[in-house]
Amino acid sequence: MQIRPAVISDADPMWEIFRSVVAGGDTYVFAPETPRDRADEYWFAPGVSSYVACDGETILGMYKIVANQPDLGSHVANASFMVDPNAAGRGIGKQLGRHSLKEARRLGFSYMQFNFVVSSNEAAVGLWKSLGFSIVGTLPRAFLHSQLGYVDVFVMYRSLEDLDA
Ligand SMILES: CC(C)(COP(=O)(O)OP(=O)(O)OC[C@H]1O[C@@H](n2cnc3c(N)ncnc32)[C@H](O)[C@@H]1OP(=O)(O)O)[C@@H](O)C(=O)NCCC(=O)NCCS
Secondary structure (H helix, E strand, C coil), X not given: CEEEECCHHHHHHHHHHHHHHHHCCCCCCCCCCCCHHHHHHHHHCCCCEEEEEEECCEEEEEEEEEECCCHHHCCEEEEEEEECHHHCCXXXXXXXXXXXXXXXXXXXXXXXXXXXXXXXXXXXXXXXHHCCCEEEEEEEEEEEECCCEEEEEEEEEEECCCCCC
């Protein structure tokens, strides 16, 4: 498996993964009927650095890094991850996560913040903890889960200063 910067010709398979992930209504705030242009903007807007995990021509997952805030908060990165549900549980998320930490450091960020980790998303919470993130805040009932109703959301945070720039 290779991780490389996403290019616009990846947008079709990235859209298929985005659509499959948001269809569950259990991990992202995007409604299942979110239109394609919103997804394309999410991955390819100015200031966004996106990467894909691929096996040959097949895109298996992707992530993006963006400054979490402008100007005086711009030393903190935000990142978002989606793995093809058909390829979940094979270590792709972990490899993307590790890659994102190094890449964010290389891009000059000092911290990484996840703004909206759904508390019932055990795979994500476990993965981010294993990569050194701490839960620094809980937003009570901030997410309307498709099956569980309102559930808490975690803000997770990690310094990047232990990584080589
Ligand atoms: C969350 C997500 C990125 C994880 O990617 P993945 O490729 O499925 O995960 P991996 O196979 O790399 O597993 C990594 C770790 O996650 C944890 N994990 C995976 N599946 C899990 C599950 N069902 N329950 C609990 N922990 C789980 C484990 O700690 C695992 O580490 P291990 O090596 O010690 O077993 C992926 O499932 C996904 O895209 N989900 C939908 C979108 C999403 O939730 N994005 C993150 C939003 S914060």
